[in-house]
Amino acid sequence: DADVTQTPRNRITKTGKRIMLECSQTKGHDRMYWYRQDPGLGLRLIYYSFDVKDINKGEISDGYSVSRQAQAKFSLSLESAIPNQTALYFCATSDLAGALETQYFGPGTRLLVL
């Protein structure tokens, strides 16, 4: 079973719609992250959370919001989707207790905003 799961895996929506992408993990990690990846722009951090009561903006948080419902769950919302939010979205987790604090990624959600 995958340690980091994302739902949905693919989503097509229309401009102006509100959508939520969900991430769950069974790794027991405290830290969770949302990235988007666009061709030529690489991975860009949207939001991150170091524990349930902690939410931090990344480099491109405008137009997005997040909720850390539990240690294992971290959701990303697009309040009013726009076409330039079309991208591949990844959730990741890491464990500060581990010396490396390696980030482990979910399988990704491919989002198309029409």
Add this chain to the structure above:
Amino acid sequence: GQNIDQPTEMTATEGAIVQINCTYQTSGFNGLFWYQQHAGEAPTFLSYNVLDGLEEKGRFSSFLSRSKGYSYLLLKELQMKDSASYLCAVRSYNAGNNRKLIWGLGTSLAVNP
């Protein structure tokens, strides 16, 4: 500023050796990661260097020189399945002394028969 540079694309032949370079300029260096990402899939962790020198892990090795701000990933005995993007990421400190991960844009490696 903080930035990471790596070549955009590389090609190599099956069975050969390829070296993918990464140079970085960051504050408060705290480790360098290499990830592999197949098209449309998630990045997966390959290696980590925090001290100078070579780390070997099977067919893959990673080298770090902190004084030069330089790392490379060496792939030996290339296989077709090694065709992927290779991402270099550096962990540094931000203004609040919190660690953050800075990602390169990735090097797309094509392995030809």
